[in-house]
Amino acid sequence: MNVHLNAADVSTRTRAIVAGCKHLEGPLLPILHEIQHEFGFVSQEAVPVIASELNLSRAEVHGVVTFYHDFRDHPAGRHVLKLCRAEACQSMGGEALAERAKKLLGIDWHQTTMDGAVTLEPVFCLGLCSCAPSAMLDGAVHGRVAASDLDDLIAEARQ
Numbered sequence: 001m002n003v004h005l006n007a008a009d010v011s012t013r014t015r016a017i018v019a020g021c022k023h024l025e026g027p028l029l030p031i032l033h034e035i036q037h038e039f040g041f042v043s044q045e046a047v048p049v050i051a052s053e054l055n056l057s058r059a060e061v062h063g064v065v066t067f068y069h070d071f072r073d074h075p076a077g078r079h080v081l082k083l084c085r086a087e088a089c090q091s092m093g094g095e096a097l098a099e100r101a102k103k104l105l106g107i108d109w110h111q112t113t114m115d116g117a118v119t120l121e122p123v124f125c126l127g128l129c130s131c132a133p134s135a136m137l138d139g140a141v142h143g144r145v146a147a148s149d150l151d152d153l154i155a156e157a158r159q
């Protein structure tokens with residue numbers, strides 16, 4: 001991730017990514033994934049470039065970025081904690097876990113702690129339904145997350 005690029009760099013690299021994916025059927029999602037992989041988020045500078053290259057409106061591109069929880073429109077913290085919000089996890093205490101995480105971190109969904117350490121994001125099924133409730137810290141999945149496990153994950157992320 002490189003969030004220190006200027007607008008011209010973002011524009012140039014976004015154009016290159018679009019050029020590499022334009023031939024795909026339904027290129028917008030792969031383009032957004034690649035941009036997020038490259039920059040860590042889909043910046044305001046990238047949206048008009050994508051829109052003009054794909055003959056879409058900015059609102060259409062922005063709508064897709066905000067619709068899918070995988071995409072973020074601002075840089076994440078040093079660590080990303082995702083908590084599953086889908087049904088199996090909700091039925092196994094996911095809501096209480098989410099409230100605990102928000103309280104411990106002092107933030108809401110999609111926000112980052114003041115020290116820049118942790119971004120909290122919802123995710124809709126991590127494929128660990130039989131081990132609900134589940135969480136993911138920086139890409140590593142954790143099942144049967146009890147309150148004390150959550151506390152440990154957050155402490156680890158804040159170190």
Ligand code: FES
Nearest residue numbers: 084089126128129
């Ligand atoms: S519902 Fe949470 S992992 Fe599937």
